[in-house]
Amino acid sequence: MKQVVQLNVNDAEHELALDPSRTLLEVLRESLGLTGTKEVCLLGSCGACTVLVDDRPVLACLTLASACQGKRVLTIEGLRQGEALHPLQQAFIDKGAVQCGFCTPGMIMAGKALLDRNPHPTPDEARAAIAGNLCRCTGYEQIVEAIVAAPAVDEAARVGAREGGHYLMPDMAE
Amino acid sequence: MGAYTVIGKKTPKSDAVAKVTGEARYATDVYLRGMLWARVLRSPLPHARIVRIDTSKARALKGVHAVLTAADVPDARYGALVLDMGMFARGKVRYIGEAVAAVAAVDEPTAARAVDLIEVEYDPLPAVFDPLEALAPNAPILHEALAGYTTLFDRTARAMQGNVNYQAEIACGDVEAGFAASDFVFEDTYQVQKQHPSYMEPNSTVADVDAEGRLVIYNTTQRPHINQAILSSLLGVPIAKIRVVPCHVGGGFGGKNRTLTEPTAAALALKTRRPVRLTFSHEEEFTSATTRHGGVIKLKTGVKKDGTLVASQATLYYDCGAYAPTPNAVWLGAISSTGPYRIPNVRVEAFSIYTNKMMSGAFRGYGAPQSTFARESQMDRIARELGLDPFELRLKNCLVEGDSLHTGQPLHSVQVRETLLKARAMVGWKGPRLGPNRALGVACGIFACGGFATSSIVKMNMDGTATVATGAMDMGQGLRTVMRQIAAEVLGLAPDDVTVVIGDTDLTPFDVGIFGDRGTHTGGQAVKLAAEDARDQILAAAAAGMGVPAGRLELRERKVVDRTAPERFLHLRDVLGGGQYKKGGPIIGKASINLTETAFDPGIVRGAATKMFSTYTFATHVAEVEVDPRTGVTKVDKITAVHDCGTVINPDGLRGQIIGGMATGLGYALYEDVIIEQGQVQNPSFLECRPPTAVDMPAIEFATVEGYDAKGPFGAKGVGNVSVINIAPAIANAVEHAVGARVTSLPVTPLKVLQALGAGEV
Ligand code: FES
Ligand code: FES
Numbered sequence: 001m002k003q004v005v006q007l008n009v010n011d012a013e014h015e016l017a018l019d020p021s022r023t024l025l026e027v028l029r030e031s032l033g034l035t036g037t038k039e040v041c042l043l044g045s046c047g048a049c050t051v052l053v054d055d056r057p058v059l060a061c062l063t064l065a066s067a068c069q070g071k072r073v074l075t076i077e078g079l080r081q082g083e084a085l086h087p088l089q090q091a092f093i094d095k096g097a098v099q100c101g102f103c104t105p106g107m108i109m110a111g112k113a114l115l116d117r118n119p120h121p122t123p124d125e126a127r128a129a130i131a132g133n134l135c136r137c138t139g140y141e142q143i144v145e146a147i148v149a150a151p152a153v154d155e156a157a158r159v160g161a162r163e164g165g166h167y168l169m170p171d172m173a174e
Numbered sequence: 175m176g177a178y179t180v181i182g183k184k185t186p187k188s189d190a191v192a193k194v195t196g197e198a199r200y201a202t203d204v205y206l207r208g209m210l211w212a213r214v215l216r217s218p219l220p221h222a223r224i225v226r227i228d229t230s231k232a233r234a235l236k237g238v239h240a241v242l243t244a245a246d247v248p249d250a251r252y253g254a255l256v257l258d259m260g261m262f263a264r265g266k267v268r269y270i271g272e273a274v275a276a277v278a279a280v281d282e283p284t285a286a287r288a289v290d291l292i293e294v295e296y297d298p299l300p301a302v303f304d305p306l307e308a309l310a311p312n313a314p315i316l317h318e319a320l321a322g323y324t325t326l327f328d329r330t331a332r333a334m335q336g337n338v339n340y341q342a343e344i345a346c347g348d349v350e351a352g353f354a355a356s357d358f359v360f361e362d363t364y365q366v367q368k369q370h371p372s373y374m375e376p377n378s379t380v381a382d383v384d385a386e387g388r389l390v391i392y393n394t395t396q397r398p399h400i401n402q403a404i405l406s407s408l409l410g411v412p413i414a415k416i417r418v419v420p421c422h423v424g425g426g427f428g429g430k431n432r433t434l435t436e437p438t439a440a441a442l443a444l445k446t447r448r449p450v451r452l453t454f455s456h457e458e459e460f461t462s463a464t465t466r467h468g469g470v471i472k473l474k475t476g477v478k479k480d481g482t483l484v485a486s487q488a489t490l491y492y493d494c495g496a497y498a499p500t501p502n503a504v505w506l507g508a509i510s511s512t513g514p515y516r517i518p519n520v521r522v523e524a525f526s527i528y529t530n531k532m533m534s535g536a537f538r539g540y541g542a543p544q545s546t547f548a549r550e551s552q553m554d555r556i557a558r559e560l561g562l563d564p565f566e567l568r569l570k571n572c573l574v575e576g577d578s579l580h581t582g583q584p585l586h587s588v589q590v591r592e593t594l595l596k597a598r599a600m601v602g603w604k605g606p607r608l609g610p611n612r613a614l615g616v617a618c619g620i621f622a623c624g625g626f627a628t629s630s631i632v633k634m635n636m637d638g639t640a641t642v643a644t645g646a647m648d649m650g651q652g653l654r655t656v657m658r659q660i661a662a663e664v665l666g667l668a669p670d671d672v673t674v675v676i677g678d679t680d681l682t683p684f685d686v687g688i689f690g691d692r693g694t695h696t697g698g699q700a701v702k703l704a705a706e707d708a709r710d711q712i713l714a715a716a717a718a719g720m721g722v723p724a725g726r727l728e729l730r731e732r733k734v735v736d737r738t739a740p741e742r743f744l745h746l747r748d749v750l751g752g753g754q755y756k757k758g759g760p761i762i763g764k765a766s767i768n769l770t771e772t773a774f775d776p777g778i779v780r781g782a783a784t785k786m787f788s789t790y791t792f793a794t795h796v797a798e799v800e801v802d803p804r805t806g807v808t809k810v811d812k813i814t815a816v817h818d819c820g821t822v823i824n825p826d827g828l829r830g831q832i833i834g835g836m837a838t839g840l841g842y843a844l845y846e847d848v849i850i851e852q853g854q855v856q857n858p859s860f861l862e863c864r865p866p867t868a869v870d871m872p873a874i875e876f877a878t879v880e881g882y883d884a885k886g887p888f889g890a891k892g893v894g895n896v897s898v899i900n901i902a903p904a905i906a907n908a909v910e911h912a913v914g915a916r917v918t919s920l921p922v923t924p925l926k927v928l929q930a931l932g933a934g935e936v
Pocket of ligand 2: 097098099100101102103104134135136137138374424425650
């Protein structure tokens with residue numbers, strides 16, 4: 001028996017007829033084609049499926065889609081504003097925090113949740129915020145740096161906007 | 175060396191935007207119209223004869239499009255060096271988790287249900303789980319027809335006998351005379367566990383058959399061209415009729431230097447004429463993929479009173495599981511078993527042994543973390559018993575430029591001494607003890623770097639930009655960006671002017687796969703040579719137009735410039751536009767190289783799978799630990815690393831490799847362990863077999879020493895493997911200095927520390 005669920009994902013409204021057992025992760029990836037959110041363990045142990053539901057980080061693999069009815073879901077695809085990257089996305093690039101990138105969407109969403117409630121985190125606070133997100137490539141150091149540096153990137157973006165430009169990624173630093 | 179414009183400069187990854195926005199496409203993100211889902215039936219027994227398989231109920235299930243067993247596919251085997259594995263178990267199963275049959279159905283639940291409906295009758299056989307027991311004369315034999323298997327190495331007398339699928343020997347000097355001339359002889363046995371690569375992205379393939387009947391494979395791999403060749407041999411399809419299109423790789427570390435999902439998905443696609451997706455479940459990753467080899471290492475070392483190493487005898491028994499996708503891990507172990515030390519009399523015997531367990535394969539460090547743990551643990555024992563400082567003992571014996579390895583290979587670019595000196599200075603070394611239960615431990619290592627065949631094409635475009643094609647895969651470490659920097663440097667372009675096409679077998683020339691620190695060193699060298707070929711053609715074309723000898727011209731800032739009079743120049747776009755339309759035709763640079771060309775002296779090395787590696791990388795690591803003697807818990811507070819990696823091409827990439835390698839080494843040292851009881855993996859998930867998290871990481875400091883490797887591009891060597899191998903012995907050594915507990919088996923668990931405190935060695 002299917003159930004009709006209204007989902008607000010990245011500011012777009014969707015009405016979907018779903019099997020009640022469908023997880024948010026399955027619906028994002030398979031029904032909505034939002035494959036930026038990654039599927040790894042389906043056990044809640046890796047954090048690769050982290051999305052924000054009403055600004056709080058949740059593991060989409062352990063969340064039923066129907067439980068998100070009437071809530072705002074934000075995925076990695078909803079972070080970028082047009083051409084401009086979110087400061088945290090930019091910080092990940094600047095700090096070399098991306099290797100294979102498979103943990104990256106979940107890391108960025110977990111980092112964003114932290115920055116939303118604590119705009120100037122310490123490295124230890126950043127570490128704690130991503131403690132549930134596994135990364136086998138980086139050893140985390142550059143990810144922590146990116147989260148800590150994001151506010152400065154944000155500031156640069158705002159200065160850029162005030163001066164009439166917009167913050168684009170540097171194609172080649174130095 | 176040289177003033178570079180792009181090499182060594184901060185250059186963001188070319189695929190970073192795609193990865194931070196979620197747009198990067200990985201194999202699991204490929205959904206094709208009409209796609210079927212595959213599931214695999216796996217063996218529940220470690221060793222059994224297959225009496226009967228009945229697939230009729232599965233075939234009858236609504237939504238099932240195909241069911242395959244060994245009877246439905248060609249009787250062909252594959253492997254990197256020993257061709258021992260088929261697509262499905264044929265006649266018998268050899269480990270729990272081995273593929274017996276596969277189903278393609280309209281969706282995954284239907285495929286899973288169909289798998290449950292397949293009936294298999296097994297006749298259990300005695301099994302063997304320990305590599306030393308598997309060597310016993312009456313041990314159960316896994317591969318009865320082993321001697322008849324095709325192999326790609328020189329067989330020694332003991333290779334391909336019983337359960338030994340690969341054996342290599344090194345004999346240099348006279349080891350018995352060396353022991354006789356030694357003041358002390360140390361003999362120890364070390365034990366190492368299986369460690370899972372734990373790349374985040376599961377193995378996955380979508381196989382499709384295109385309108386021309388060609389097989390198209392979207393997968394996650396470190397070796398697209400080898401995948402293509404294996405598919406060809408397994409399915410009897412010509413290579414030209416197979417296209418492998420690797421997606422972004424969500425981590426590999428050697429674990430994706432494999433061909434696991436591709437053949438099954440391809441066979442099902444050919445059978446159904448529909449796209450078929452096969453993705454490993456998280457549990458399958460832990461039962462049916464590959465791990466680092468576990469095993470046993472026996473080490474006997476003779477030494478003079480003053481600490482001079484005189485003789486070393488090492489015997490390596492690596493447990494490769496039920497098949498041997500890459501048995502020569504033990505060869506890399508044999509190379510690293512002397513450590514980066516000068517030892518005149520060496521004997522090494524290295525065995526890769528079948529057991530009824532999940533397979534062992536390649537994983538970051540490839541065979542060297544095991545033997546480095548043994549060597550560096552014993553070095554500290556020697557230092558302690560001779561009353562020598564651990565750094566002094568290593569400095570006294572370390573290899574220097576101009577030395578040869580125990581394999582007879584002459585070495586170049588050897589800065590191991592410099593790494594030791596710098597690490598010692600960085601930690602402010604005054605001896606290992608720092609205080610109660612706190613200490614430093616040092617380890618120093620060598621890893622083989624680069625080699626084998628690769629090729630590259632550099633296509634110059636009319637507007638002066640360049641398109642580079644290489645079969646060498648980027649598995650996430652950033653090789654694509656390194657290639658871009660190398661080509662840009664040679665061609666006087668900005669990195670953004672260079673596009674790197676990677677992996678797609680229709681578009682790129684052959685590469686054997688990314689492993690053994692060969693991405694930057696060997697793949698990068700091919701790109702450099704191809705770019706230089708293009709450059710020389712450009713200069714020749716411009717020389718004619720400018721009336722200046724080509725020797726006076728150089729490329730910089732998208733221009734061809736007269737070195738003697740920089741105001742005389744042509745824009746690259748004018749040379750290339752003209753070149754395309756006027757004479758000589760379009761400019762294409764190419765290079766085809768094999769950096770593994772020198773054979774070993776058969777008087778020294780027997781049974782090796784390969785010729786000499788291109789070069790060697792070195793590193794020294796120091797771990798600072800605190801051990802709680804009541805609980806046995808080891809806390810690593812800091813790791814200091816100093817690497818000899820030649821010229822640095824991408825500083826952020828280097829940093830990521832060094833720290834990422836440390837994290838993997840930390841897990842290997844303290845807790846990661848694929849625990850197998852009677853052939854059954856006991857902890858098949860990240861929940862139970864957890865890689866380190868952000869809060870587990872110690873403080874980190876690292877440095878490089880100046881070096882230049884003449885065979886690598888701009889002097890570069892690799893760093894991805896050597897970054898792992900020293901961590902476990904550095905930590906184990908520090909634990910002993912902290913509380914006096916010597917743990918000789920990995921991982922160094924609290925229980926083992928407590929046992930060692932209570933009862934000496936564990
Ligand atoms: S996939 Fe959700 S936590 Fe791993
Ligand atoms: S970048 Fe590969 S898992 Fe984090």
